Amino acid sequence: MNNLTILVPAYNEEAVLQQLYDRLTNVIENIPFYKFEILFVNDGSKDNTLSIIKKMRENDNRISYINLSRNFGKETAMIAGLDYAKGDAVIILDADLQDPPELIPEMIRYWEMGYDDIYAKRKSRSGETWFKKWSSSAFYRLLQKMTRIPIQKNTGDFRLLDRRCVEALKQLRETQRYTKGMFSWIGYNKKEILFDRDPRAAGETKWNYLKLTDLAIEGITSFTTTPLRLSALSGVVISFFAFIYMIWIIVKTLVSGEPVPGYPSLMTVILFLGGIQLISLGIIGEYLGRIFNETKNRPLYFIDEYNNEKESNQSSAS
Ligand code: UDP
Ligand code: MG
Numbered sequence: 001m002n003n004l005t006i007l008v009p010a011y012n013e014e015a016v017l018q019q020l021y022d023r024l025t026n027v028i029e030n031i032p033f034y035k036f037e038i039l040f041v042n043d044g045s046k047d048n049t050l051s052i053i054k055k056m057r058e059n060d061n062r063i064s065y066i067n068l069s070r071n072f073g074k075e076t077a078m079i080a081g082l083d084y085a086k087g088d089a090v091i092i093l094d095a096d097l098q099d100p101p102e103l104i105p106e107m108i109r110y111w112e113m114g115y116d117d118i119y120a121k122r123k124s125r126s127g128e129t130w131f132k133k134w135s136s137s138a139f140y141r142l143l144q145k146m147t148r149i150p151i152q153k154n155t156g157d158f159r160l161l162d163r164r165c166v167e168a169l170k171q172l173r174e175t176q177r178y179t180k181g182m183f184s185w186i187g188y189n190k191k192e193i194l195f196d197r198d199p200r201a202a203g204e205t206k207w208n209y210l211k212l213t214d215l216a217i218e219g220i221t222s223f224t225t226t227p228l229r230l231s232a233l234s235g236v237v238i239s240f241f242a243f244i245y246m247i248w249i250i251v252k253t254l255v256s257g258e259p260v261p262g263y264p265s266l267m268t269v270i271l272f273l274g275g276i277q278l279i280s281l282g283i284i285g286e287y288l289g290r291i292f293n294e295t296k297n298r299p300l301y302f303i304d305e306y307n308n309e310k311e312s313n314q315s316s317a318s
Contacts, residue, residue, distance in 0.1 A: 036062050
């Protein structure tokens, strides 16, 4: 019998867990021939998420959980889950029911047909502001322009991954993770299915614009060095025009012997170049910071508890 793991990262999700459990079990009980593991990753929740999960586990042995030692963020919670998932395939599902579990049977069907990565693309995003939709679509267009790897638009982390993909993802141990890009980067046989994304069932989103901007910068800097190239390119273009301008000034001075005037042009050039330099330095800094973080080579996360057992973390996946 094939094993399937449903991986649910959860951070302060006490309000939806019961609902999630009901809908999820309802779905998987109608899927024959598979043994399910529901693996919760409690990402340092500050509410009762952990105790609710523990109670669920007492009544249902399909449930297992890992409790991270603090809040590491969804990206890290997911890799922790992948490290501990036992299934022949892993389905990543948000705790807040924005990813309808009812799609799971369809995903499994495609998996049986031989696809390795079946991802759910949203047709609509209800419950999100037009600004969020617009900024998200603008970001993906920008990212796609800068990289050769196809990045799926309107796709979250809701997907079924074959063991091969899971093993591949587990080898990408970078500390600052942009998992969405990694799914594309590893390749394999992909299949898209469409769905309508519901608003959150209960509780609140953990994202704010600061975090989203962070994720956007993460996405760009961890997948492409195009910004570095652009800053170099703008340096070349600007120097070229500066050179022409210089020649023009020299000729003008020789011909008409112009003395001091030229304050506005001087100021403009200095300010403009200063701006460009600061931007370029900032871009370099972004990459440098990432190099710094990667060279520390720290483990990605620590596990406090795995299925009622305290973890020592001495030989845990690093
Ligand atoms: N999540 C997490 N750690 C965090 C933030 C979020 O594990 O630091 C989980 C959260 O519990 C949920 C999923 O990631 O299962 C998506 O989070 P959320 O619904 O807040 O994001 P959105 O759907 O608004 O993008
Ligand atoms: Mg959500």
